[in-house]
Amino acid sequence: FPGLADVSISQDIPVEGEITVPVGSSSPDEDYSTLDEPVKDTIMRDLKAVGKKFVHVMYPRKSSALLRDWDLWGPLVLCVALALMLQGGSADSKDDGGPQFAEVFVIIWFGAIVITLNSKLLGGTISFFQSLCVLGYCVMPLTVAMLVCRLVLLADVGTISFIIRLIVVGAMFAWSTLASTAFLADSQPPNRKVLVMYPIFLFYFVISWMILTFTPQ
Amino acid sequence: IACLVMYLFAEFDDAANLLAANPDATTISIDEPVEIPKNQHSRLQEPGREEDDELLGTDDSDKTELLAGQKKSAPFWTFDYYQTFFDVDTYQVLDRIKGSVFPVPGKNFVRLYIRSNPDLYGPFWICATLVFTIAVSGNLSNFFIHLGKPTYHYVPEFRKVSIAATTIYAYAWLVPLALWGFLMWRNSKVMNIVSYSFLEIVCVYGYSLFIYIPTAILWIIPQQVVRWVLVAFSLCLSGSVLVMTFWPAVRDDNRRIAVATVATILLLHALLAVGCLAYFFDAPELDIPAPIIPAHNGTTVVTKSH
DSSP states (O other), X not given: OGGGGGOOOOTTSOXXXXXXXXXXXXXXXXXXXXXXXXXXXXXXXXXXXXXXXXHHHHSOOOOSHHHHTOOSHHHHHHHHHHHHHTOSBOOSSTTTSOOOHHHHHXXXXXXXXXXXXXXHHTTOOSOHHHHHHHHHHTTHHHHHHHHHHHHHHHHOOSHHHHHHHHHHHHHHHHHHHHHHHHHHGGGSOGGGHHHHHHHHHHHHHHHHHHHHTOOBO | OHHHHHHHHHHXXXXXXXHHHOTXXXXXXXXXXXXXXXXXXXXXXXXXXXHHHHHHTTTSOHHHHXXXXXXXXXXXXXXXXXXXXXXXXXXXXXXXXXXXXXXXTTOXXXXXXXXXXXXXXXXXXXXXXXXXXXXXXXXXXXXXXHTTOTTOOOOOOTHHHHHHHHHHHHHHHHHHHHHHHHHHHHHHHSOOSOOOOHHHHHHHHHHHGGGHHHHHHHTTSOOHHHHHHHXXXXXXXXXXXXXXXXXXXXXXXXXXXXXXXXXXXXXXXXXXXXXXXXXXXXXXXXOOOOOOEEOTTSOEEOOOOO
16 A cells, blocks of 8 residues: 555654553452442432531531532422422412412422523523522521421411511521522622522522411411 | 615625525524614714614614624524523623613613613513512502401412413513514515614513512502502603614604504503502402491491591
């Protein structure tokens, strides 16, 4: 092949790499398969991860645990708990009552998705599921508020209970918003921070309103 | 001037032919406003129409108009295409809101604030805020009106949120669609100097709804007079923004059609406000007269309060 005589690799392109094929290692220390571990270990590992994230939301600091190791178990549990607790409200007719289970679900998940899309469209660098994870976990203070409200309503339904509920829900709303701000603010372009934070504020405000207006039968 | 108009028609023909021959070429969307170069534009004007300059905002720089034309070149199925509609900073959104609330007489909202950079952030989130504001304010207002009545039991009325959402989003997206279609149809018959893209119309409508947010909060006050004054006031403000935006687009048309178009725009806007007031906010009724209490000297006492 005469044409190939002058084919040569240029001097400044280094050729490097490995030509040894690693034989499958059989030493037990490098075995990362989790198929053989007891089921309890598997469940406890996930539960511990979820619990660790709850703690991070309670004391919001800049931590990468929520962002890096995102999971959606926590948000699901919180959403279901909140939706269940919002049931049993008073309803003279079907049209006047509080939100149904499906409505709470839709508001929380659809709201979180829309907010995530909004922040990504505005140029945020956070990934889709990380943002969903943060928004879902930061519903936790409001779930606690719902629990407190239901307990207060068991005791009394008058004005004093309303004032207590107002203060508790207000405080938890502020906590939720601040917690999610602490986690999400850094990934947004600096001149659009308010544009990203306002929908989050609206989201938690709507959830707080649903909690505050819950009246038992 | 006639030669100039013929020259412009010829240019449009060329562009159409190019598009037909090579449909896959990356082209600027034909929804873009007609980018008449500045020097030709000023020659197009008749001497008496200085107001066009102000309304069309000729203090724009040429560079802004040229650069804006090159923006939306990503295909519509990519994420980047939609990112171009969110290319606004905080101060720009706040400026646009301010421009919709304080209409400057003679200034066109689209040319002054949007400047070929329509965004979807404003319309979408203003509508969302308005939906929840109306639902929450209506609920609060009904609560205060009926407070104290022995038979009243508070209900959250959550179903009304979905009704509010459907109404407001339908208004903010379908009316601009209809208006855009109508303006395009008229454009094919009468050569208008000013034409808007669909997104710019959506933008104007979205931002013009902002005034209803504080209005809805103030509607909690249970006085009919106050509420109707608020309706009139907010209608004036946002209606004037809409009129000043769309009048230049229909002015060159048949007089009756132009007036009818602007009247319809205002009518729909008013209908939205009045409809929301009527449906979400119960009328602050007068209390039924208390049972007649016979006083010791035989006169009857009737109490009435509102």
